[in-house]
Amino acid sequence: MYAGESRKRPVTVASLAKMKAAGDKIACLTAYDYSFAAVTDAAGVDVILVGDSLGMTMQGRETTLSVTMEDLIYHARCVAAARPRALLMVDMPFMSHATVDDALRNGARMMKEAGAQMIKLEGGREQVEAVSRLSGAGVPVCAHLGLQPQSVHKLGGYRVQGKDAAAADAMVSDARALAEAGADMILLECVPATVAARVTQEVSVPVIGIGAGADTDGQILVLQDILGITPGKTPKFSHDFMDDAETIQGAVEAYVSAVREGRFPLPEHTF
Ligand code: KIV
Numbered sequence: 621m622y623a624g625e626s627r628k629r630p631v632t633v634a635s636l637a638k639m640k641a642a643g644d645k646i647a648c649l650t651a652y653d654y655s656f657a658a659v660t661d662a663a664g665v666d667v668i669l670v671g672d673s674l675g676m677t678m679q680g681r682e683t684t685l686s687v688t689m690e691d692l693i694y695h696a697r698c699v700a701a702a703r704p705r706a707l708l709m710v711d712m713p714f715m716s717h718a719t720v721d722d723a724l725r726n727g728a729r730m731m732k733e734a735g736a737q738m739i740k741l742e743g744g745r746e747q748v749e750a751v752s753r754l755s756g757a758g759v760p761v762c763a764h765l766g767l768q769p770q771s772v773h774k775l776g777g778y779r780v781q782g783k784d785a786a787a788a789d790a791m792v793s794d795a796r797a798l799a800e801a802g803a804d805m806i807l808l809e810c811v812p813a814t815v816a817a818r819v820t821q822e823v824s825v826p827v828i829g830i831g832a833g834a835d836t837d838g839q840i841l842v843l844q845d846i847l848g849i850t851p852g853k854t855p856k857f858s859h860d861f862m863d864d865a866e867t868i869q870g871a872v873e874a875y876v877s878a879v880r881e882g883r884f885p886l887p888e889h890t891f
């Protein structure tokens with residue numbers, strides 16, 4: 621019913637770069653199936669992420685660690701069936717890019733089997749070679765820095781990252797190294813707004829944030845959080861956009877315009 625309705629041009633890596641250059645905020649959101657992909661796309665999001673957060677939102681798990689390539693490919697194909705105008709970004713699951721060979725093999729599967737237009741992988745400078753090889757092979761990559769949920773047990777919990785000067789400097793330099801290696805986008809999760817602002821200024825590629833303050837080039841949130849259907853508490857960095865909306869599409873449109881107009885995130889969503 622929704623497929624093909626949008627008459628606007630598809631979002632591409634090049635158009636995201638132009639948005640950064642023009643200072644136009646990028647609005648990104650997760651989706652995991654055809655119907656919600658169609659609704660979020662009709663609401664005007666720029667990037668749909670099929671995130672490994674599906675471990676929680678779709679499978680009811682406590683972490684993302686058990687999510688497989690097959691899970692992500694299945695959900696990405698469902699989203700791709702909506703033929704969104706938004707760019708389709710798909711997560712690389714835990715340990716799927718532990719070696720450069722793994723990254724190339726699994727990155728190729730995401731492009732060929734899942735319909736990904738960009739892959740996202742967690743990790744800092746240790747991913748530079750994988751990013752460089754993927755990029756050289758024509759695979760657009762988003763590098764996920766800051767809180768990396770796949771390392772939750774190593775980190776000892778879901779904690780804000782980059783709080784002290786050394787960690788902040790390391791994050792800025794990792795972001796620079798990944799962008800120089802060919803990453804087309806950087807995602808920052810749960811980092812102090814001041815650090816996210818530094819990263820955004822220092823790299824030429826778009827930087828999107830979740831819990832990273834208002835000074836990034838764009839924002840990304842989890843669909844279930846903005847619809848207020850995540851069991852338990854909405855995370856500090858998110859907002860229930862159903863509060864003032866009558867429909868799901870209305871809530872997503874409210875999120876998109878709040879991002880575009882700089883009304884989200886507010887200081888209360890920021891670390
Ligand atoms: O998997 C996911 O949904 C993510 C977001 C937290 C950005 O990586």
